[in-house]
Amino acid sequence: MTDSDILIEVKGLKKYFPIKGGFVFDRQIGQVKAVDGVSFKIFRGETLGLVGESGSGKTTVGRTLLRLEEPTEGEILVEGEDFRTMRGEKLRLMRQRLQMIFQDPYSSLNPRMKVEALIAEPLELQSKYNRAAIRERVFELMDLVSLPRQFRDRYPHEFSGGQRQRIGIARSLALSPDLIVCDESIASLDVSIQAQIINLLEDLQSRLGLTFLFIAHDLRMVHHISSRIAVMYLGKIMELAPKRKIQHTPMHPYTKALISAIPVPDPQIDQESGQIVLAGDIPSPTNPPKGCVFCTRCPQAIDICIEKQPEYIEIEPEHFIACHLAVSS
Amino acid sequence: MGNLLEIRDLKVSFATNTGKVNAVNGVSYSVKEGEIVGIVGESGSGKSVHALSIMQLITRSCGQIDSGSVKFRDIDLLALTPMKMRAIRGREIAMIFQDPISSLNPVYTIGFQMREVLECHLGITRAEAHDRSEQLLIQVGISDARQRLDSYPHELSGGMRQRVMIAIAMACDPSLLIADEPTTALDVTIQAQIVQLIKRLQREHNLTVIWISHDLGVIAGLAHTVNVMYAGMVVERGPVNDIYKSPCHPYTKGLLESVPRLDHKSETRLNSIPGSPPDMTRLPNECPFAPRCGHADDRCNTKMPIVETTYSQDHTVMCWNWRDVVNGDSHSDR
Numbered sequence: 001m002t003d004s005d006i007l008i009e010v011k012g013l014k015k016y017f018p019i020k021g022g023f024v025f026d027r028q029i030g031q032v033k034a035v036d037g038v039s040f041k042i043f044r045g046e047t048l049g050l051v052g053e054s055g056s057g058k059t060t061v062g063r064t065l066l067r068l069e070e071p072t073e074g075e076i077l078v079e080g081e082d083f084r085t086m087r088g089e090k091l092r093l094m095r096q097r098l099q100m101i102f103q104d105p106y107s108s109l110n111p112r113m114k115v116e117a118l119i120a121e122p123l124e125l126q127s128k129y130n131r132a133a134i135r136e137r138v139f140e141l142m143d144l145v146s147l148p149r150q151f152r153d154r155y156p157h158e159f160s161g162g163q164r165q166r167i168g169i170a171r172s173l174a175l176s177p178d179l180i181v182c183d184e185s186i187a188s189l190d191v192s193i194q195a196q197i198i199n200l201l202e203d204l205q206s207r208l209g210l211t212f213l214f215i216a217h218d219l220r221m222v223h224h225i226s227s228r229i230a231v232m233y234l235g236k237i238m239e240l241a242p243k244r245k246i247q248h249t250p251m252h253p254y255t256k257a258l259i260s261a262i263p264v265p266d267p268q269i270d271q272e273s274g275q276i277v278l279a280g281d282i283p284s285p286t287n288p289p290k291g292c293v294f295c296t297r298c299p300q301a302i303d304i305c306i307e308k309q310p311e312y313i314e315i316e317p318e319h320f321i322a323c324h325l326a327v328s329s
Numbered sequence: 330m331g332n333l334l335e336i337r338d339l340k341v342s343f344a345t346n347t348g349k350v351n352a353v354n355g356v357s358y359s360v361k362e363g364e365i366v367g368i369v370g371e372s373g374s375g376k377s378v379h380a381l382s383i384m385q386l387i388t389r390s391c392g393q394i395d396s397g398s399v400k401f402r403d404i405d406l407l408a409l410t411p412m413k414m415r416a417i418r419g420r421e422i423a424m425i426f427q428d429p430i431s432s433l434n435p436v437y438t439i440g441f442q443m444r445e446v447l448e449c450h451l452g453i454t455r456a457e458a459h460d461r462s463e464q465l466l467i468q469v470g471i472s473d474a475r476q477r478l479d480s481y482p483h484e485l486s487g488g489m490r491q492r493v494m495i496a497i498a499m500a501c502d503p504s505l506l507i508a509d510e511p512t513t514a515l516d517v518t519i520q521a522q523i524v525q526l527i528k529r530l531q532r533e534h535n536l537t538v539i540w541i542s543h544d545l546g547v548i549a550g551l552a553h554t555v556n557v558m559y560a561g562m563v564v565e566r567g568p569v570n571d572i573y574k575s576p577c578h579p580y581t582k583g584l585l586e587s588v589p590r591l592d593h594k595s596e597t598r599l600n601s602i603p604g605s606p607p608d609m610t611r612l613p614n615e616c617p618f619a620p621r622c623g624h625a626d627d628r629c630n631t632k633m634p635i636v637e638t639t640y641s642q643d644h645t646v647m648c649w650n651w652r653d654v655v656n657g658d659s660h661s662d663r
Contacts, residue, residue, distance in 0.1 A: 053516035160605040190371040191543060195587035195601035202598070217516065224589035224599065247591055261521040263546030265588055267569040272550075277525055278518045281486040 006079075007179060007211050008042040008065070013074035015057075015064045019286065032285050034060040036235035037074075039312065040320075042179065047205065047212040049226030049243070051219050051258070055282050057235040058215045062181040065213065066098050096126070099172040103184035105164035109156040115142075115167055116152040122174040141170040144207075145200060162193035169200065173208070181213045186221060198225055219262055223247060228318075231255050234293040235285055237312065240320040251315070251326045254294050292324065300325055332400075333505060333537050334360040334383070339397035341375070341382050341561075348610040352378040352392070354561035360505070365531060365538040367552030367569070369545060369584070373606050375561035376541045380507050383539075384424055385414045401505070420450045423498035427510040429490035433482040439466075439493050440478030446500045465496040469526060488519035492526070499530060507539045512547060524551060545588055549573055554643075557581045560607050560617035567644030577639045577646040579622045579654050616649070624650045624657070 014037055019030040035057045042048050052058040064071045067083065076083040078094060086094055102108040109118055119138045123129050129137065139149055145166040156164055165185065172180055182201065186194040198221060204210060216222050222229060223243055230240040231254065239252040250256050257276040278297045289295050295305040304324050312322040321327075341353040353375040360366050370376040381387045383399055385406060399406040401422065406414065426432045434442060443462040447453060453461070459478070466474035469492040482490055491511060498506055508527065512520040524547060531538055542548055548555055548569070555572040557565040557580065565578040576582040586600035604621040607613070616634050619625040626649075634647045639655075648654065 053518065162605055190606070191545075191584055192371065192587050192602035193605065195599040196603070198589075198599055199601055219517070220589045220591060223591055257518060259591065261517040262591060263520075263524075263544065263550050264590065264592065265545040265549045265573060265585060267549045267552075267573050269549075272525070272528075275521065277521045279522075281488055281519070282516075 005043045005045075006041050007044045009075075009077040009080075010041070010061075010065065011039050011075040011077070013038045013061065013064060013076065014072045015060050015069060016072045030286050033235050033288060034285060035064060035071075036288070037312075038232075038235075038237050040230055040237065040240060042211060042213060044178075044211055045205075045209055046228065047214050047226045049222035049229040050213060050215045050232060051217065051222045051229060052232035053217060053282055055234070055285060056232040057285070058217075058232050059183055061232070062100070062183045062213060062215050066095075066100055066181060068100075096175040097178045098181070099175070099177040099179070100181045100183060101165075101168050101172050101185045104188055105161055105168050106156075106188075108168055109164060111156055113155075114152065115147070115154055115156075118156070118167055119170045119174060122171060126175065137174070141173055144173065144204065145170045160193075161189050162196055165189065165197055166200070169197075169204070173204070176208075177210070179211045179213065181215065183215045184217070185214075187216065187218070194221065201225065219258060231258065234282060234288055236293055236322060237320070238294065238322055242318055245319055251319075251321050252294075252323050253298050253300050253325070257299075292322070331362060332359040333362045333364075333402065334539075335398075335400040336379075336383070337398045337400075339379060339382060339399065340395040341378050341387060341392060342395055343392040345391070345610075350609045351612050352561055352609060353382065354612070355397070356558075356561070356563055357397075358556055358563055358566060360537055360539060362504075362537055363535045364554060365540060365552045367548035367555045368539060368541045368558060369543065369548055369555060370558035371543060371606055373609060374558040376558050377509050378561075379558075380424070380509050380539065380541055383507065384418055384422060385409070385411075416450075419446055419503075420501045421503055422505045422507065423501070423503040424507040424509065425491070425494045425498050425511050427513050429487065429494045429514070430482060432494060433490060435482055438479050438481055439485075443478070443493075443497055443500060446497055450501045461500070462496075465500055466493070468499070468530075469493075469496045470522075471496075487515055488522060491515065491519075491523055495523075495526065495530070499534075502534065503536075505537045505539070507541075509541045510543070511540075513542070513544075520547070527551070545573075545584060557584075560613070561609065562617070562647060564618065564647045565645070567639070567641070571639075571641055571644045575640075575655060577644070577651040577655055578618075578648050579624050579650075580618050582654060583621075616647075618648075624648075624653050626650065 013035055015035040016031040016033050018028045019032060020026060021029045038061055050058045050061060063069045065076060083094060116138055119141055120134050123134045123137055142149055147166050186197050214222060214225055226243055229243050229246045231238045233254050239255045246255060250259060257278050260276045280297050283289060283296055291307050292305045292310050295301045310322045310324045312320060315321050315326055337357050339353055339356045343350045343352060356379050368376045382394055394407060440462055444458040447458040447461055462478055463474045466477055471477055471492055512523050530536055540551055552569050555569050556563045559580050565581050576585060583602040587602060589599060602621055607617050614633055615631055616629045619629040628649050634649045636645050636647050638645050639651060
């Protein structure tokens with residue numbers, strides 16, 4: 001890939017949330033380092049998968065990327081332009097190109113709006129459409145996500161979870177965006193419905209040339225849909241590589257443990273032999289370990305891991321890693 | 330080995346504003362002593378409700394058990410008085426739930442909640458109960474057990490809370506443990522810890538386990554026998570290898586194909602099951618899976634399938650066309 005294919009580049013992104021407390025309530029007594037120095041590129045037309053456990057900061061990356069949260073530090077470049085400093089009309093136009101599909105299709109749709117109004121809402125905010133054109137576009141979008149047109153007068157509660165997620169997808173597609181951030185978009189759906197939505201997203205990508213940032217905790221689904229995968233842990237990217245490398249030659253101990261913890265639906269595979277079961281829990285992001293953030297649970301940790309943070313480096317072309325062991329070996 | 334638990338034609342319904350919801354529509358199966366039975370199904374398939382009915386935890390809300398019998402050893406659980414059921418619940422049959430934060434009482438310490446169970450069922454003194462609680466916490470792999478007894482649930486992480494729940498369930502050394510989606514709320518690395526723990530406890534105590542989950546992967550590594558539930562019925566049941574190697578019900582087959590696997594090529598499309606789960610307010614006379622099934626014919630749309638034995642004796646299925654489902658499988662393999 002060449003530099004002109006880069007849709008978004010993120011450099012050293014940080015997002016700290018203040019913890020307020022003390023005798024008077026507005027005093028800051030600490031901060032949660034939700035995202036702590038994350039850098040990656042998203043190429044046009046690809047799907048970048050972002051996996052991590054709860055509390056790893058993957059959702060915050062997605063939200064700061066779209067400036068739903070203002071980053072504490074770092075750069076976000078959209079086609080080389082600085083997105084962070086954009087204001088006014090320029091920002092408004094840029095926002096149309098970057099959309100999001102949320103996790104919970106129950107709380108992300110206004111229960112008092114009908115399907116047609118829900119899908120038309122983004123279009124109405126854009127003055128270039130008249131009424132007839134809006135209705136035409138709503139139908140087009142409903143066809144695109146396989147929602148029957150006669151459902152346009154129904155309310156969200158009349159739909160199942162999978163259909164609601166289709167409404168959410170239609171809304172995000174309304175303004176023909178370049179990038180869609182899918183934040184755990186299938187996590188609340190049943191297994192058989194998850195596959196429907198994944199297939200729909202893949203179809204839409206090939207038809208409309210969309211770029212996805214696919215955020216999820218389920219490495220199986222991320223692996224299925226993505227071309228490259230970033231593995232996050234406690235606010236940092238541990239490893240980022242094309243999915244083949246993540247699957248066959250993972251280098252970071254956390255990636256290895258994550259892969260081995262995934263249960264395989266095959267009783268004849270002995271899942272316990274060679275399985276790496278990590279001890280303990282993810283540490284608190286208010287007080288992360290001084291050295292490598294993973295050192296408290298890492299089965300291979302050595303002295304330097306506890307002392308010094310590993311640098312995030314490109315160890316092979318397109319394969320980034322933050323681990324002392326990978327560099328020394 | 331004898332049957333520890335035998336469920337016959339269990340039916341459970343709930344009265345709601347939109348009509349009667351038939352959550353469980355005739356579930357029958359038996360559990361052998363020392364066996365791990367996995368129950369797989371999607372939300373609304375009746376898997377949790379049938380488990381709650383075994384524990385008799387359903388009657389107090391708006392739900393009711395319409396018919397059927399649940400036999401534990403030689404006792405008919407459904408005929409017991411509430412007092413007698415209390416003596417069995419927690420003592421002989423214990424249960425762990427999906428969400429440990431809402432299952433533990435937030436205003437009492439872990440130690441208090443553990444002692445409560447022990448004092449109630451075993452009639453031992455407070456000091457004895459305290460020592461036993463500590464041993465139980467060590468057994469489930471909690472470090473600094475003595476100090477942890479004085480912690481409140483909010484001071485523990487999700488994985489630790491689930492360990493405490495398991496310790497409480499194991500407190501009276503029950504013969505049957507019902508685990509209702511115990512790892513769904515946990516991260517995969519924590520899930521692996523909990524699965525490992527349950528396997529160890531099962532071996533050490535010859536525990537019988539009913540493990541409910543929607544994750545086919547977890548069940549594959551754990552269960553001996555698998556029940557697949559759909560629309561409040563067990564649509565397929567068999568030894569774990571049969572279910573995964575040669576599924577006979579189109580729903581089971583669809584579920585297995587809709588889960589992506591890391592060891593498979595990911596360029597292929599996922600085989601999703603079209604449509605959505607059925608409306609449970611209507612009692613079907615036909616196969617409830619027919620509207621979503623690729624093998625459905627006229628008979629499927631008019632007549633409820635009967636439970637048939639497939640090629641192996643322990644493997645049963647509720648499908649008129651199961652032979653086509655199996656053969657269709659071998660065609661696509663060639």
